[in-house]
Amino acid sequence: MDDKQTQSMVAKVIGTGAALAAAFLVNQVLNQAWKAKTGHKPPRADDPGDAGLSEIVAAAALTGALVSMARVLATRGTAKFAAKTS
Incomplete structure (x- = not known):
């Protein structure tokens, strides 16, 4: 494996780690913001059915959009x- 391929592999591994860390951080911030605004954590798939449909859709849309954006920005x-650096 030449030096260029090694650098490319290292960049991919670091990019994946950065994307995962960014997604985790955004998810934690979103959970705290949701709790501050509504008084409870955002609904999850394994929660009992006490959340309304509009709340489930809003939580899914916000989480999906913000986590995806963080992953793309971290990877780029x-x-x-x-x-x-190369």
């Missing part, structure tokens, strides 16, 4: 950093 940031 890592790729740009790797390109600058």
Whole structure:
């Protein structure tokens, strides 16, 4: 394996780690913000059926959008950093 392939593999591993960390962080912030606003945690799939449909849809949309955005930004940031360092 040449040096370019090794750097590419390292960049992919670091990018994946950054994306996972960003998704975890956004999820934690969203949970805290939801709890501050509503007084309880956002509904989850394994929760009993006490949440309304509108609350479930809002939680799913916010979580999906924010986690996806964080993952994309972390991955792109890592790729740009790797390109600058090579």
